[in-house]
Amino acid sequence: MLLSFENLGPWRIALGIIAALVTAFLVCPLVLIVMLSFDSSPWLVFPPPHWTLRWYRELFTDPDWLGSFMVSLEVGLTVTVLSVLLGLITAIGISRTRTAWRPACETAFLMPMILPVVVTAIALYAFFLRIHLNGTFCGFVIAHLILALPFSVGAILNGLAHIDPAIENAAVLCGSSRTYAIMRITLPSLRPALFSAAIFSFLASWDEVVVAIFMASPSLQTVPVRIWGNLQQDLSPVIAAVSTVLIVLSGLFIFGANFMKSEKK
Amino acid sequence: MSIFPTRRLRVARGPWLESYGLLLPGLIFLAVFFVIPLCLMLMLSFTVPSLGLEHYRTLFFTSAYRRIFANTFLLATLVTAVSLALGLPVAWFLAIAPRRWSQPVQLVLILSMWTNLLARTYAWVVLLQDTGPINQTLLALHLIAEPLPLMNSLFAVTVGMTYIMLPFVVFPLRNRIAMLEPALFQAATLCGASRMTSFRRIFLPAIATTLGSAGVSVFVMSLGYYVTPSLLGSESRMVLAELIAQLVQSVLDWGLAGAAALVLLVMTLFLYGVQRRLNRQPHTTP
Known part of the structure; x- marks a missing residue:
């Protein structure tokens, strides 16, 4: 009874109402941001008295904001490439360790994802201050790579679990070298896993705020860091415009990922 | 081989x-x-500054810091409770409702989950401020005489964090509910059990471990959360993560910050262990 929507009786109405309210609770802030980004009043008056593109013009003509988008993109893409490469090597390594060590290895590589980001952030900050990596591009990439790696290792391990190692071994038996077998057989069948590893790694860096706040310097600020800085001062509608851009980007991302998925089937 | x-x-x-x-x-x-x-x-x-357990003593025995621990636990408990209370019905709905209804809900959950954390928090800052839409509407309807102090309160942080944590409750629970065996419930009905009885005796026990594990993971994430409490919360209700960041950024008290971070780290690892335990347990089928 409880698992058939038609037979839920009065419970069905309750469930429907709660689901609708929660959906509204989730949608409202997003809609509000989008509307405010077109609001002509700088004081975020709601509902907007007039519509304007002014905040977008300000956003896209401000070298600081454009610079931040570039920094975010550069850090994000570098992290993605390194995270997928290192994640791939590590995941293959983990999948080949003896069973007794495997859980320990997995947990070790998951740790940065489990610990509160603020702990990782200040630990890295303390360390980077001492080795003069703070505020550098390299430091930024390393810090985000630490956070991105668990996602990449996880995604690729998950992919490896669905591949029969016998196929690679068969290639080796037929005279291929191990490296060649990995290149020609294991990697191509891992493609979907590598793709999701890349997406998660990129997002882990692109969306990251806390570590970034500590790693940033005035000349090296990712988009979230600049939003954070702005939020400390005022609630300029430019932030609404940036947020809208980010919402649209993540919408496109989901759409793209879904599209890829249906393509695969 | x-x-x-x-x-x-x-x-x-x-x-x-x-x-x-x-x-x-x-x-x-x-x-x-x-x-x-x-x-x-x-x-x-x-x-730092001298060898000893001084910082840990300060953390555990100063009333100001004890209050920060209390705030942190209170917030995490509230967020967990609200997320579970709202997440369970939504997960249930997603698991059994017809696709044309469940799909939009799911899409909204995914979209909000993938939207930048700061963008979402910013929305709540705007919504809850004195001149924000909520207060303006209530004022216009003459339901209140002056703006409610919604911002910088425990309420604001709870709302903002629940918003972020909901997907972490909904998706695992939906998967678990979708795995339940319909025949069990049919049998219960045939035997004369009311909906309430099957809910209490079959449904809840069957999803208990998932509910527990989702609850623990939300609790852990909330314990160490920094961004939302610092933007939506108030100084007087500071949480542990804010304390750590503030000690490093403005007070430069690395010793005390390190001690606080270690306490947070140990609590997190302990709860992570608990969650792993829960996940490893076989699902009870009553």
Whole structure:
């Protein structure tokens, strides 16, 4: 009874109402941001008295904001490439360790994802201050790579679990070298896993705020860091415009990922 | 596999390089840029400014810091409770409602989950401020005489964090509910059980471990959360993560910050262990 929507009786109405309210609770802030980004009043008056593109013009003509988008993109893409490469090597390594060590290895590589980001952030900050990596591009990439790696290792391990190692071994038996077998057989069948590893790694860096706040310097600020800085001062509608851009980007991302998925089937 | 001669030929330089060797780059990276920094932080907490357990004593025995612990636990408990209370019905709905209704809800959940954290928090800052839409509407309807102090309150942080945590409750629970056996419930009905009885005696016990594990993971994430409490919360209700960041950024008290971070770290690891336990438990089928 409880698992058939038609037979839920009065419970069905309750469930429907709660689901609708929660959906509204989730949608409202997003809609509000989008509307405010077109609001002509700088004081975020709601509902907007007039519509304007002014905040977008300000956003896209401000070298600081454009610079931040570039920094975010550069850090994000570098992290993605390194995270997928290192994640791939590590995941293959983990999948080949003896069973007794495997859980320990997995947990070790998951740790940065489990610990509160603020702990990782200040630990890295303390360390980077001492080795003069703070505020550098390299430091930024390393810090985000630490956070991105668990996602990449996880995604690729998950992919490896669905591949029969016998196929690679068969290639080796037929005279291929191990490296060649990995290149020609294991990697191509891992493609979907590598793709999701890349997406998660990129997002882990692109969306990251806390570590970034500590790693940033005035000349090296990712988009979230600049939003954070702005939020400390005022609630300029430019932030609404940036947020809208980010919402649209993540919408496109989901759409793209879904599209890829249906393509695969 | 090992019975094949080709495999044996490779043993000499094979397995070590192919497994442990592959782990090396990752392990070295993790050791240098994760383990060493954490150890450094740990060391600072015992040695700055002088050797001893001074900072831990301060943390545990000063009323101001004890209040911060209390705030942190209160917030995490509230967020967990609200997320579970709202997440369960939504997960249930997603698991059994017709696709044309469940799909939009699911899409909204995914979209909000993938939207930048700061963008979402910013929305709540705007919504809840004195001149924000909520207060304006209530004022216009003459339901209140002056704006409600919604911002910088426990309420605001709870709302903002529940918003972020909901997907972490909904998706695991939906998967679990979708796995339940309909025949069990039909049997219960045939035996004369009311909906309430099957809910209490079959449904809840069957999803209990998932509910527990989702609850623990939301609790852990909430304990160490920094961004939302610092933007939506008030100074007087500071949480542990804010304290740590503030000690490092403005007070430059690395010793105390390290100690607070270590306490947070230990609590997190402990709860993570609990969650792993819960996940490993076989699902009870009553």
